[in-house]
Amino acid sequence: MTGDPEDGMLSWDESVFRDEHVFEIDYVPETFRHRESQLESLKYALRPAARGSRPLNTVVRGPPGTGKTTSVQKLFSELRAQTDVRTVRVNCQVDSTRYAVFSRIFESVFDYEPPSSGISFKKLFGQIADRLVEEDEVLAVALDDVNYLFYENEASDALYSLLRAHEAHAGAKVGVICVSSDLSLSVIExxxxxxxxxxxxxxxxxxxxxxxxxxxxxxxxxxxxxHDGVLGAAELDRVAELTAESGDLRVGIDLLRRAGLNAEMRASRTISVDDVDEAYEKSKYVHLSRSLRGLSDSETALVAVLAEHDGEQAGSVYEAFHERTDLGYTRYSEIVNKLDQLGLVETEYAEVEGRGRSRSISLAYDPEPVLERIEG
Ligand SMILES: Nc1ncnc2c1ncn2[C@@H]1O[C@H](COP(=O)(O)OP(=O)(O)O)[C@@H](O)[C@H]1O
Ligand SMILES: [Mg+2]
Known part of the structure; x- marks a missing residue:
């Protein structure tokens, strides 16, 4: 410290960022820890492919932001680098029909898009399978966010075709990884x-x-x-504490970036806890918006009811929900559990005089931003 008041200040050509790209959405991290056992299980299932056999099929489940997509990307790029296995990750939120899924697979197998003039599914499928047999290639397909195929009622058809490929086309070797981030969905059942x-x-x-x-x-x-010294331990702890509320790592990464931008806005060389908290005010809605987008109509209806009846007893919330959706208590309870898992609501069991234990439910967010996003 020199005592110079300009010391902690950034000049125009300076930045707190060494490499801002690491906070962006498509960055694949070089180090990937705390997912060792999951990676092991996935490797175990994929290993036969490296030997030229059909890999085991896998279902991967877990809430958003827990490293599912990153794991698949890492293993697939290892497989491509070290073996002849053909790998395709399909984002089912974008490609949510059987035809779209197979178009994506076609594109990856042939390195060009299938004719857009609408060839039949059978033909599309046949060309892919023939090519695999011809080249003696094993195909590993990851249906990422497969829950969207279920919402469109396309999951069974898409999987059936993939799983029976070897029957329709002798010698075709295909394995599937289904990745779901909807915990209320029993993929197999x-x-x-x-x-x-x-x-x-x-x-x-x-x-x-x-x-x-x-x-x-x-x-x-x-x-x-x-850069060194920009983020202190207390500030990092604050970011982690806020991230752990939803458990979605994307929230934390976004928070780091926004906190850095806030520090720069003040022309400071270091991030303060206030920078973090201010960033959270904005970034927590990233998680909110994403969670809301994935909800069904009746799930959204319950969120709306909770926002409108903020702070009221569970009984009156259920009544309002029932009135709006005509759904019964069992379904209501299931939806509450799902919203709880998504971090959209908080539930707590409490002793109520004369009525024993009862569950209180509250939104994890202020009602206004929630309603804005539902209605908007
Ligand atoms: N163990 C980890 N180490 C480093 N970064 C991680 C880890 N797990 C997740 N991430 C990061 O968190 C974000 C969300 O991960 P992602 O794999 O997309 O989660 P999911 O597919 O489960 O929603 C990504 O930016 C990813 O780089
Ligand atoms: Mg994902």
Missing amino acids: ELDSRVQSVFRPEEVYFPKYDVDEVVDILRERAERGF
């Missing part, structure tokens, strides 16, 4: 029985990271992204 009879997947679960793991992961990210 929701499939047609004809699919269930050929689908005996390995199951891998990705739990939320705890606070210590979040600190560990975000520290590494901050070291790569910020």
Whole structure:
């Protein structure tokens, strides 16, 4: 310290960021910790492919922001680098029909898009399978966010075709990884029985990271992204604490970036706890918006009812929900559980005089921003 008041201030050509790109959405982290056992299970399932055999099918489940997509991307790029296995990750939120899924697979197998003039599914499928047999290639397909295929009622057809590829086309070797971030969806049970009879997947679960793991992961990210001394331990802890509320690591990464921008706005060389808190006011809605987008109509209806009846007893919330949707108490309870898992509501059991234990439910957000996003 020289005592110079300009010391802690940034000049125009300076930045707190060493590499801002590490905070962006498509960045694949170099170090990927706390997912060792999940990676092991996935490797186990994929290993036969490296030997030229059909890989085991897998169902991957876990809440958003727990490293599912990153795991698949890492393993697929290892496979591509070290073997002849053909790998395709399909984002089912974008490609949510069987035809779209297979168009994406076609594109990856042939390196060009299928004719847009609408060839039949059978033909599309046949060309892919023939090519695999011809080249003696094993295909590993990840249906990422497969829950969207279920919402469109396309999951059974898409999976059936993938799983029976070798029957329709002798010699075709295809394995599937289904990745779901909808915890209320029982991936296997929701499939047609004809699919269930050929689908005996390995199951891998990705739990939320705890606070210590979040600190560990975000520290590494901050070291790569910020110059030395920009983010102190107390500020990192604050970011981790706020991230652990939803358990979605994306919230934390976004928070680091916004906190850095806030520090720069003040022309400061260091991030303060206030920079973090201010960033959270904005970034917490990233998680909110994303969670809301994935909800069904009746789930959204319950969120709306909770926002409108903020602070009221569970009984009156249920009544209002029932009035609006005509759904019964069992379904109501299931939806409450799902919203709880998504971090949209907080539930607590409390002793109520004369009525024993009862569950109180409150929104994890202020009602106004929630209503704005539902209605907007
Ligand atoms: N163990 C980890 N180490 C480093 N970064 C991680 C880890 N897990 C997740 N991330 C980061 O968190 C974000 C969300 O991860 P992602 O794999 O997309 O989660 P999911 O697919 O489960 O929603 C990504 O930016 C990813 O880089
Ligand atoms: Mg994902």
